[in-house]
Amino acid sequence: MSFPKRIIKEAERIVSDPVPGIIAKPHEDNLRFFDVIIDGPEGSPFEGGHFKLELFLPEEYPMMAPKVRFLTKVYHPNIDKVGRICLDVLKNNWSPALQIRTVLLSIQSLLESPNPDDPLANDVAEAWKEDSSKAIATAKEWTNKYAK
């Protein structure tokens, strides 16, 4: 199988020069698939958790955004039950000048600052808006239960 130079370069760089708190490993047989682990940011309810994600580069990449999904359960207003992520750069704000590492960084910062006003998981967003300290406690509980 042959891959565009850009994908090969990105895969090499993300392995040789990883972003702190993020590990991304391309599949040996298919460089378009990455196994990703993002560490919960310090000071957030996700601190101490290691969140597994899968990342796939579609045929049209970089003209189309990568497809990313959480595999670990997360209590977060912008991440739904099956791990889909509500993030502008993954949808209409994608630009081909963005890279895998910038996408993963955006996801890491989404963990740091949840945005209940632009929700994907409605029930979580509601809970977050009604009583944020209770929601944060639940998020911590889920982190301990699923992401350790």
Next chain:
Amino acid sequence: MIQCEEYTYVDLPESLVCPICRGPLKEPRTTVCGHTFCRMCLFGALERSTERCPIDRKPICVNDIHPAPLIIMNLLSDLDVYCPFKENGCTNVGPKYVISKHVQEECEYAAIDCPYCRTTVLRKHVLELSEDFSGNSKAATAKVEDECPLHKEVACTACGAIMPAVDLSDHEQKCDKITAACPHCNGMFTAVNMGGHIQNCPKRMVSCSGRPYGCKKEDALLGEISSHEQTCVFASLRPAFEAQQIKIDKLEKENDMLHRKIDALVFLETQHPLSSDSDIFHLFSEQEHVRAELELVSSGLREFELRHSASLVAEARKNADEVNALRTAINGIRHQIHFLLVERRSMALHQQEPSASRRLSESRQDVKL
């Protein structure tokens, strides 16, 4: 004709990399906001999204996209590329036009059509053969009417393996039935093992690896030098020195690149003198400022090099800090130059509104030339 579409650059500065395909810029196009992409990459991106710059998302319109400034093309064509037959063993590097001539005319590792049969063969094998026939190609063709001298089957005299004649010399390098004597200890080794043995041959005379940095130890047998290197100050500093040298080389290259950018800017200035409004004076002074700063950087570099040769540990650490400071300064200059380029473009556009179409056709001619 040997075709080569893609060359690999020896060291491609980030400023000449397309932000979309991450390869060297191909047919570069610049947007009004001053960002440059390959033509295909930019139009591909615009087709799929609303018409926004992929870098800063400023709205752009297809009519506002222009060929990149000529100096970008010049910089790209001046940079060294590898010979495309590097994988076959060619070590040639040079600017693109030099390498493309090298491939067409002389590269020994280029795959060409065998002059006798239709298979491909490395040019060096054809050259070796015509040397054997002392350049008399008529004799060569006459002799091989029925069998290609390059691709006929031959047997290794040592191990008896059968192979095409062109592969024999490579095989002899690897054949485990052919041995030769080590020049230091006279032990017998195959070609494959010889290299490794010579590295470790106890009878080999070597010099201390700290010699280039001032060690006075005489050449001696390998064992003696290894134990000397354990305690030799110069040998232990070698990695630090080498790392410094690499950094200096890189900075010099970067500096050289910036010099060329500035020369090109100055040249453009004399070619199309701008009218004297205050903005342009500002541009001039900015440019002078950049040049003065570059001068500073170069003299700083020279001084840095002198000090480096004093070869002291403390100095090495201090130098590292200085390198970082220089890098920041150069980065600053790079930003300024980028700003200047953008400024020029929009300035030229505003200023020559009425004769814009003439200018456009002129610049097209430039590109053709």
